[in-house]
Amino acid sequence: MSEDWAAVAKAINERVNELGWRQRELAERSQVSQAIVREIQRNTVERKRSERTLEALSVALGWHPQHLTAVLHGRIPPAVGEPREDMDDAVSARLAVIERRLTDLTEQLAELRADVAVLIRRGGGPAA
Numbered sequence: 001m002s003e004d005w006a007a008v009a010k011a012i013n014e015r016v017n018e019l020g021w022r023q024r025e026l027a028e029r030s031q032v033s034q035a036i037v038r039e040i041q042r043n044t045v046e047r048k049r050s051e052r053t054l055e056a057l058s059v060a061l062g063w064h065p066q067h068l069t070a071v072l073h074g075r076i077p078p079a080v081g082e083p084r085e086d087m088d089d090a091v092s093a094r095l096a097v098i099e100r101r102l103t104d105l106t107e108q109l110a111e112l113r114a115d116v117a118v119l120i121r122r123g124g125g126p127a128a
Contacts (some may be wrong), residue, residue: 004047004071008054009043015061016041030060 023041027034039045040057048083051069055070058067063077066084070077074096092109 002074003046004074005040005046005072006043007040007071007074010055011068012061013039015063019061026057026060030056032056032060081108 004034012026016023020031023037024034026032027037030037036049036053037057040049040053054068054072055065058065058069062080064082066081067077
């Protein structure tokens, strides 16, 4: 499963701006070093971070403990108060996202087919 650290950086930066915090404040509240917070916020060093780091940042920002892990893996973040996901739940959540995208693509394909059928009926096909 791919990791989207740019999405994590964007989520953190938007939330920090909402809260009116500085980087130092997030570091202090999360007990994560300011250097690591800086790396994640700027997306300058993409490396495996401990689940504890992402969890600490999520909680400090007022989110579900697994919020940033979900963002990292392209899943919909759980709401505050929801139970923690285990791996089976994570796979189910990822499949739900894929199913939604597949449904959207299927609907778009049906619309394109209808448009092509209209063009053919009008004789608007490509010139021979």
